[in-house]
Amino acid sequence: MRARGSADVAAGEVILSVEDVSLAFGGVRALTDVSFDIRMGEIRAIIGPNGAGKTSMLNVINGFYHPQRGRITFQGRARTRMRPYEAARGGIARTFQNVALFRGMSALDNIMAGRTLAMHANLVFQLVRFGPALNEEVAHRRRVEEIIDFLEIPHIRKVPVGRLPYGLQKRVELGRALAMEPQLLLLDEPMAGMNLEEKEDMSRFILDVNNIFGTTIALIEHDMGVVMDLSDRVVVLEYGRKIADGTPDQIKTDQKVIDAYLGVAH
Amino acid sequence: MFYREAGQFKTSYAADEALFPILQDRIGIGVILAIAFVVIPVFGDAFLLNAVMIPFLIFSLAAIGLNILIGYTGLLSLGTGGFMGVGAYACYKLTTVFPDVNVLVWVVASGFFSAGVGLAFGLPSLRIKGFYLAVATLAAQFFLSWCFIRVPWLYNYNVSGAIEVPLRTLFGVPVTGATATPLTRYLIVLTIVVLMTLAASNLVRGRIGRMFMAVRDMDIAAELVGIRLLPTKLLAFAVSSFYCGVAGAMMVFLWYGGAEADVFNVNQSFFVLFMVIIGGLGSLLGSYLGAALIFILPILLRTIPPKFGLSIHAATVEHLSFMIVGALIIFFLIVEPAGLARLWQLAKQKLRVWPFPY
Amino acid sequence: MDILYKIFLDPFVQMGAAPDLLVQTLWDGLVAGVLYALIALGFVLIFKASGVFNFAQGIMVVFAALTLVGLYEHGVPAFLALALTIAVMYGLAFAVERVVLRPLINQPDIILFMATFGLTYFLIGLGELVFGGDPKVMISDQLLLPRGAYEIKVFGGFVQLQKIDIAAAVIASVMVLALGVFFQKTRIGRALRAVADSHKAALSVGISLEYIWVVVWFAAGIVALATGIMWGARSNVSFALEIIALKALPVLILGGFTSIPGAIVGGVIIGVGEKIGEFYWGPLLGSGIETWLAYVIALIFLLFRPQGLFGERIIERI
Numbered sequence: 001m002r003a004r005g006s007a008d009v010a011a012g013e014v015i016l017s018v019e020d021v022s023l024a025f026g027g028v029r030a031l032t033d034v035s036f037d038i039r040m041g042e043i044r045a046i047i048g049p050n051g052a053g054k055t056s057m058l059n060v061i062n063g064f065y066h067p068q069r070g071r072i073t074f075q076g077r078a079r080t081r082m083r084p085y086e087a088a089r090g091g092i093a094r095t096f097q098n099v100a101l102f103r104g105m106s107a108l109d110n111i112m113a114g115r116t117l118a119m120h121a122n123l124v125f126q127l128v129r130f131g132p133a134l135n136e137e138v139a140h141r142r143r144v145e146e147i148i149d150f151l152e153i154p155h156i157r158k159v160p161v162g163r164l165p166y167g168l169q170k171r172v173e174l175g176r177a178l179a180m181e182p183q184l185l186l187l188d189e190p191m192a193g194m195n196l197e198e199k200e201d202m203s204r205f206i207l208d209v210n211n212i213f214g215t216t217i218a219l220i221e222h223d224m225g226v227v228m229d230l231s232d233r234v235v236v237l238e239y240g241r242k243i244a245d246g247t248p249d250q251i252k253t254d255q256k257v258i259d260a261y262l263g264v265a266h
Numbered sequence: 267m268f269y270r271e272a273g274q275f276k277t278s279y280a281a282d283e284a285l286f287p288i289l290q291d292r293i294g295i296g297v298i299l300a301i302a303f304v305v306i307p308v309f310g311d312a313f314l315l316n317a318v319m320i321p322f323l324i325f326s327l328a329a330i331g332l333n334i335l336i337g338y339t340g341l342l343s344l345g346t347g348g349f350m351g352v353g354a355y356a357c358y359k360l361t362t363v364f365p366d367v368n369v370l371v372w373v374v375a376s377g378f379f380s381a382g383v384g385l386a387f388g389l390p391s392l393r394i395k396g397f398y399l400a401v402a403t404l405a406a407q408f409f410l411s412w413c414f415i416r417v418p419w420l421y422n423y424n425v426s427g428a429i430e431v432p433l434r435t436l437f438g439v440p441v442t443g444a445t446a447t448p449l450t451r452y453l454i455v456l457t458i459v460v461l462m463t464l465a466a467s468n469l470v471r472g473r474i475g476r477m478f479m480a481v482r483d484m485d486i487a488a489e490l491v492g493i494r495l496l497p498t499k500l501l502a503f504a505v506s507s508f509y510c511g512v513a514g515a516m517m518v519f520l521w522y523g524g525a526e527a528d529v530f531n532v533n534q535s536f537f538v539l540f541m542v543i544i545g546g547l548g549s550l551l552g553s554y555l556g557a558a559l560i561f562i563l564p565i566l567l568r569t570i571p572p573k574f575g576l577s578i579h580a581a582t583v584e585h586l587s588f589m590i591v592g593a594l595i596i597f598f599l600i601v602e603p604a605g606l607a608r609l610w611q612l613a614k615q616k617l618r619v620w621p622f623p624y
Numbered sequence: 625m626d627i628l629y630k631i632f633l634d635p636f637v638q639m640g641a642a643p644d645l646l647v648q649t650l651w652d653g654l655v656a657g658v659l660y661a662l663i664a665l666g667f668v669l670i671f672k673a674s675g676v677f678n679f680a681q682g683i684m685v686v687f688a689a690l691t692l693v694g695l696y697e698h699g700v701p702a703f704l705a706l707a708l709t710i711a712v713m714y715g716l717a718f719a720v721e722r723v724v725l726r727p728l729i730n731q732p733d734i735i736l737f738m739a740t741f742g743l744t745y746f747l748i749g750l751g752e753l754v755f756g757g758d759p760k761v762m763i764s765d766q767l768l769l770p771r772g773a774y775e776i777k778v779f780g781g782f783v784q785l786q787k788i789d790i791a792a793a794v795i796a797s798v799m800v801l802a803l804g805v806f807f808q809k810t811r812i813g814r815a816l817r818a819v820a821d822s823h824k825a826a827l828s829v830g831i832s833l834e835y836i837w838v839v840v841w842f843a844a845g846i847v848a849l850a851t852g853i854m855w856g857a858r859s860n861v862s863f864a865l866e867i868i869a870l871k872a873l874p875v876l877i878l879g880g881f882t883s884i885p886g887a888i889v890g891g892v893i894i895g896v897g898e899k900i901g902e903f904y905w906g907p908l909l910g911s912g913i914e915t916w917l918a919y920v921i922a923l924i925f926l927l928f929r930p931q932g933l934f935g936e937r938i939i940e941r942i
Contacts, residue, residue, distance in 0.1 A: 062490070088492035100490070102483035104548065105476070113480050117492040119473045123501070129468035134280060137472060141279040180491060342734075394926045397677065397737070401873050402926065405919030416910040532867070536741070543738055585753040592746025599739045600727040 012039040015216050016061065016184060021070030023056055023240075030056040031067065034242050036235045038184070043210050043217045045227045045248075048237035049260055054220045055097065057237065058186045061218070062094050063087040075183065089117060093182035097189045097220075099169045101161045107172045108157040111147060114179030115140045147175050151205060167198045174205065178213075185209065187219040191226055199223065203230055228252065236260065285467060302456055307449055315448035320521050322561050323459045324513050329541040329553035330466050331509025336539075337547035338470055339502035340482030341391060345384075345403035346510055346538045348410030351530030353380040353511025354518040355420045358429050362422060369434035369442055370454065373515045380511020381504040383410070388503030392496045407532050415527040427527040431519050442519045451520045458516065462509065467550055469505070478502055479548075510538075540591060544598050546605025555606040559594070563587055635904035644781025649903045650896060655789040657895020658796050659858075662851040664875040664887040665799065666844040672807070672882045673816035673840040674725070675733055675823070679740040682870065683747045684845060688713055689852030689861040690755045693763060702766030713845030714838075721837045729833065730823055762856030764788065769857055792854040796888070799847065804884050816840060820882070874922030894918050 017037040023030045031053045038044045046054050059065045061072060063084040072080050074090060082090075093114075101110050119140055121133040129137075148154050151171050156164060161172055170190060177185055190206065191199045203226060209215050221227050227234060228248045236244040236251060238260040244251055251257055274289055276282040286292045306319060328350060335343050356379035360372040387406035391399055414420060421429045433443030440446040441454055469475055477498050480488035485495055518525045537560070545556020564587040568580070602608050639646045663685060670678040678684075691712050695705035724739050765771065770787035807813040819826045819836050827833060852861065871894070879890025902914045 064486070084486070084489040085492050085494050088490060094490055096487075100484055100487035102480050102487065104479055104483050109476055109479075113476045113488075113493075114491050116473060116477060116480075121473065123469075123474065123505075126469050126472045126474050127465040129472060133468070133472055134283070137283060138279045141283070145279075176491065390923060390927060397734075398877065398926055401877055401919065402923050404870065404873065405916060405923045408916035408919055412912060412915050416912060532870070536745075540741070540745075543741075581757070582753065585749045588745045588749030589753070590749075592742045592744065592749060595742030595745070596724055596739050599731075599735050599742065600724075603731070603735055 012041050014038070015040045015075060016218075017073045018057075018061070019071045019073070021057075021060060021067045021072065023053075023060060023065055023067045029240050030065075031060070031237075031240045034070070034237065034240070036242060036245055038216060038218055039233075040216055041210070041214055042232040043206070043219065043230055045231035045234045046218060046220050046237065047222070047224075047227055047234060047251075048243075051239070052237040053240040054237055055188055056240075058094065058188055058218070058220065061087070061184075061186060062092060088180065091180075091183035092186065093177035093180040093184070094186040095170070095173045095177050095188055095190060097192060099166070099173050101169055101173055101176070103160070103162040105161065106158050107153065107161055107164065107168075107175075108144065108148070110161055110172055111144045111175045111179050112140065114176040115144060117180065144175075144179055147178050150178075150208070151175050152201075166193050167195075170194070170202070171205075174202075178209065178215075181213075182215060185215050185217045187217060187221075189220050189222065191221060191223050199226065206230060283471065285464075285471075299460070302460075303453075307453065310452075312448045315452045316521075318562065318565060320448070320452055320455050321517075322557055323455050324516050324521060325538065325541060325561055326554045326557040327459050327462060327516070328510050328513035328538045329545060329557050330463060330550055331506045331513060332538050333542050333545075333547065333550065333553045334466065334470070334478070334509065335502055335506035336542060337549065337552075338475065338482060339478040339499065341388075341499060341502060342397065342400040343403040343503075343506070344400050344532065344535045344539065345387060345406040345410070347530045347532060347534030348407040349380050349384050349507040349510040350514025350517065350534065351410055351414050352383045352507075353377060353514035354525060354530065355414065355429070356380065356511065357515035357519060358422075358431075359420065361432065361434065365432070365434075368436060369519065370436060370458075373458070373519060374512060376515040377508040377512040380514070381508040384503040384507025384510075385500055388500050391499045391503070404532070407535055411528070411531050414530060421527070428524060429518070430524040431522075434519075442523070444523065446520075455516055455520050458512070462512065463550060466509070470550070474501070482548075540595060544591075544594060544605055546607030549605070549607035551610065552605050552607030555610065559606065560591060563590060630908055631905070638904055642781065643779035644783055647778050648783045649899050651783060651785060651789075653896035653899030654892060655786075655792065655858075655895070656899060657892035658789075658793050658888075659851065659855055659891075660871055660875050660895055661879075661888045661891025662792075662796050662799070662847060662854065663872040664879065664891055665796075665803070665884065666847040666851065667872055667876055668879075668882060668884055668887050669803065669844045669847065670840055672820050672884075674837055675820050676725070676736045676740065677733070677881070678841075678844065679737065680744040680747060681844065681848060681872065682867075683744045683751070684713075684716070684848040685852045685855065686861065687716075687747050687751050687852075688845065688849035689762065689856045690751055690760065692849070692853065693760045693856070693861055694755050696763050696766065697760075702763055705763075706767065709849060710846065713849055714842050717838050717841035717845050720841055721834060725837050726834060757862075759862035760856075762853060762861055764853075764857040767853065769853075786858070788854070788857050792858075795850060795854065799850065800884055800888055803843070807884070812836070812839060871918055874918040877922040878925055894921065897921055 014037045017035075019035050021034045022032050034053075034057065046057060048054055056065060060067050061074075063079075063082040063086060066081050070080070071078055074092070079086070079090065087094075102113060105113070119136055121136045125131065125133040145154075148157055151174065153168060153171055153175070156168060156172075161169055164172065170192075174187075174190065177187075187206070190202055194202060206217060206219070207230065210217055219231070231248055233246065234244075234248055234251045235242060236254075236257050243256045243260060244254045246254070274287070276287065281287065286295055306314070310319070328346060331349075332343065332346050335341050353376040356376035357369075357372045360375065361367075361369050364372075383406075387403060390402045394402055415427060418424075418427075421427055424430075431442050433445060434441055436454075439450055441450055470478070477488070477493050480491070480493055481495060481498050481502075488498075489495060514530065518529075522529075541556035541560045542553060543556070544559055545554065546552025564583055567583045567586055567590075598605055663681060666681040666684070667678060670676055670681070688709060692705055692709045695708055696702055700708065720743065724743060725736075728736055728739060770791055773784045773786045774790075776783050776785060807816060815826070815831045815836055816839075818829070818831055819833060823833060826836075855861075875887060875890040875894050877890070878893055879886030879888070898914050898917050901917045902911075906913050
């Protein structure tokens with residue numbers, strides 16, 4: 001099902017490492033001493049029951065939350081207290097559980113917004129538009145249209161995203177993340193609320209992104225079938241702690257993981 | 267039937283990104299510009315120019331400025347009157363200190379002073395959001411209003427506190443002061459407003475426009491794609507205040523011919539705000555439509571009833587205008603919160619399928 | 625050096641030199657603060673119960689006062705006029721709920737806020753049309769409000785306390801207490817708080833939004849009437865009051881938008897701060913800094929505490 005075997009990827013170098021990260025909101029401990037790494041080019045799944053701290057983990061990687069303790073190292077540089085836009089500049093892109101699109105804009109404009117960091121024509125050129133600003137706009141439009149074709153959404157590109165069905169919104173959000181040409185792509189429940197057909201499409205896209213563009217992907221997902229099929233390695237969280245870390249086959253048979261999901265009699 | 271886009275294919279992205287991609291729209295705008303630049307000057311009388319067209323254009327520009335801030339970037343501002351005033355007084359000082367420089371240069375340059383002030387009062391927008399920001403801009407408005415009265419240097423120590431616009435010429439033709447004809451002033455205002463509208467339109471269709479709208483729609487997600495919030499918001503304040511400043515300078519120099527100390531007060535801010543709300547937030551066309559409705563309404567109330575034999579007292583006209591404007595705002599917010607601009611879009615939609623109902 | 629002395633030392637020296645004047649200024653500030661607080665109270669009521677920031681509160685104050693005086697001028701006896709005005713305010717609340725609020729259920733708050741702009745201008749136009757734009761005299765005597773002042777000896781000088789101001793403070797305190805009890809202890813009060821939190825949720829547990837809104841706008845109307853009477857008794861009733869109502873905004877920022885005691889605290893802080901600032905620091909800058917001082921105080925405040933004195937910390941969950 002994949003172009004490379006997990007063995008190749010598992011041997012790759014580390015792109016992101018999380019070391020002893022702890023995060024608390026007032027009295028609520030979202031994460032406690034979590035450590036794992038993500039290797040270049042792999043698809044890493046983060047799973048766990050509700051409230052395990054998965055989204056908080058992504059938010060920490062992204063720079064939305066700053067952990068009280070611990071360290072995040074991205075591409076060799078320690079980046080624990082960065083702002084989200086620094087993460088973006090550094091090459092990290094992200095989608096959200098509750099789609100975070102710009103509702104006042106069309107699908108095309110949303111994805112074009114993802115090109116913001118790559119566009120440089122300044123205010124004066126923008127006011128005049130004709131010339132450098134327009135040329136830049138057209139050049140980036142070309143790239144964005146490639147992404148639109150890739151995600152099979154050309155028919156809705158001019159539609160305001162607020163009017164799109166949920167599944168297509170998620171695709172547009174993925175497109176916006178891809179437009180940033182990230183090294184690391186964080187997907188927060190990309191399959192949530194989708195039917196089987198939509199899930200198959202989205203899985204295909206995720207795999208293609210990983211294979212064709214070589215993007216490293218970290219994804220949170222509840223659907224076990226998707227997790228087992230797509231990911232190279234899996235990390236399991238429960239109540240803010242890491243309880244397992246390994247390949248899908250190893251996780252599937254780990255007793256602690258089974259207990260976490262099915263509950264244990266006390 | 268008339269408004270069909272079918273058959274109009276674009277073969278390049280540049281063509282698709284054009285300002286008026288639909289042929290019928292291009293014809294329409296051509297007609298409007300022809301009317302504005304040719305028909306009105308030839309057939310319009312002094313009253314039409316002085317009391318209707320010139321102020322309508324000036325307020326449209328101010329409304330565009332405010333729309334950039336509220337409609338496109340989502341930053342509620344009640345300081346428009348103050349920023350307009352900064353432009354007006356900056357222009358006045360510049361032209362009285364450097365009378366030999368062409369006054370139109372100063373009219374445009376005064377926008378920069380306004381932009382600077384706008385930037386300064388926009389600084390709180392990093393920490394303060396939404397409704398609270400409106401209060402911060404009210405601070406700006408009241409402070410600036412106070413300055414216009416209490417800083418005599420601004421009005422050249424004139425005893426009455428008012429400023430009077432001196433005579434200035436362009437290529438020998440008077441453009442400001444008592445001898446400037448309505449026609450001259452109209453053409454200058456029209457040119458400036460058209461050019462600045464074009465610039466604004468370019469801005470909002472490009473990268474910066476998208477940055478503004480991203481900040482408006484979801485600032486968290488905007489940070490996510492690499493947009494820095496404070497510089498973007500400050501830029502919005504600066505550009506918006508620039509437009510309002512130029513509008514203010516034109517108001518004093520090319521319309522009123524002078525200004526009393528209290529002209530740029532908080533009521534002015536609300537006036538422009540209503541134009542933006544009724545016209546449509548986030549729409550340049552809406553700024554024009556809103557200005558037209560709010561500005562022309564009292565004029566209609568004053569001139570039409572006499573034709574039917576009813577005469578309305580001038581004060582009553584004002585009261586009725588307030589009531590109608592107030593009622594219209596509520597009406598629009600209920601029926602079409604996106605304002606007249608949206609109604610226009612819906613009309614175009616109907617035109618597309620006419621004569622079929624849907 | 626001279627400037628620093630003027631700003632940081634001289635005003636305090638002046639305060640010390642004439643302590644009776646200081647007390648008078650403090651009292652005047654307190655009085656102004658109480659009136660600001662009353663206006664703010666109206667805002668808080670409506671905001672607490674419907675989540676709407678009623679920009680029209682200021683004009684409601686003017687409108688209520690004008691109705692009262694207008695009725696009296698047409699020959700209606702004072703207390704009957706008062707009763708009729710209360711009825712008018714009820715009618716206004718009913719009309720506002722019907723025409724403005726009901727069609728806008730579930731719309732974002734900013735839309736409702738802008739709708740109150742429209743309401744404000746509508747009421748300004750209507751008020752001017754019906755009552756005329758000239759300032760009017762409040763019928764304080766006919767309403768049995770006290771006249772005259774107490775003179776108190778203090779610090780070797782005199783301080784004048786207008787009786788009407790004392791009455792205003794008393795009435796305001798009574799109102800605050802009554803409203804506080806109402807919100808916390810009664811069933812309707814609980815329903816009001818529920819509605820403020822979420823229209824949809826309140827609807828789903830069977831709370832009649834329409835009824836609640838009429839109640840709360842009526843209550844705000846009563847507060848507006850009381851404010852209008854008090855304010856009109858001290859200076860005349862005119863539309864300039866509407867701008868003064870904007871002053872309630874800094875009060876609300878300090879006191880929080882949903883706190884009834886906060887409105888009083890905020891009002892007093894703003895009132896006193898304004899008067900002291902104007903009196904002792906005003907001459908340095910030129911007079912009239914009252915017009916913007918309150919806003920600048922609020923602005924500085926917001927920079928350090930974006931949610932106001934009593935507001936809740938905004939934690940954004942993603």
